[in-house]
Amino acid sequence: MQPGTPDNEWREDCAPRRVLDLFSSKWTSMILHVLDTRLEGCARTGVLLRSLPGISKKMLTQTLRDMEASGLVIRRVYGTVPPAVDYTLTPLGKRFVELIDLLYGWGRDNADALDALKAKKGEGA
Amino acid sequence: MQPGTPDNEWREDCAPRRVLDLFSSKWTSMILHVLDTRLEGCARTGVLLRSLPGISKKMLTQTLRDMEASGLVIRRVYGTVPPAVDYTLTPLGKRFVELIDLLYGWGRDNADALDALKAKKGEGA
């Protein structure tokens, strides 16, 4: 390890950080997952809204836009009177969901171990 | 949502959320990665501190404690005069790093696509 060299790969513009940003958004991975698992890769705003209990319109749009910018989804607008918009999973997004699902699977696998954390966080009384 | 069936799997106590919590911590995955990649699965506090430029002592300890509670690392204390403590990666933790690295690999693979997001975020002027 050279002196002066940022020996690590955490320099702000590195892949890990980018992934971290994507993944740590509260909704990104959920949207992707739902889109992939239950909506066959494409859905309108309203459908997504209803498929993600707890999400607000604002967060949905905002997250979706970021995802679009990252190339995870494609946004299509139809110039109809009642505006229609839908979002389609890209191959890049699809690949990402797969990885996400791996993580989820791991979580499910070790739910008991992870419960400890929940317990610790929960203790407030 | 009826009292009957939350059709989705995002109920607060589900695996996805737990994983999300873990992963979205700013340092958890980095610590795990460094621990696994460069420190052979075990290191003392000071070493970790130096291996993770930018992290504060507080965040290191705090994150490490959470990780311990989740069973990702084992904390060992030696009752010596200058206190010595080290953290060892558990098999669970090791498995998690592997998945993390997959994500990182994906990020590296598609760095260009993800740059879009960075660009968008960066525009403030």
Place this chain on the structure above:
DNA sequence: CCGAATCCTACAGGATACTG
């Protein structure tokens, strides 16, 4: 129906100082 703008709160996370 879709999205943007505004406002507001909670909390992650950084700096610092102190204890054992």
Place this chain on the structure above:
DNA sequence: CAGTATCCTGTAGGATTCGG
């Protein structure tokens, strides 16, 4: 050396409202 306590800030993200 390791850890805790305190203080402080940025910001993610929720509720609401307006606009096309």
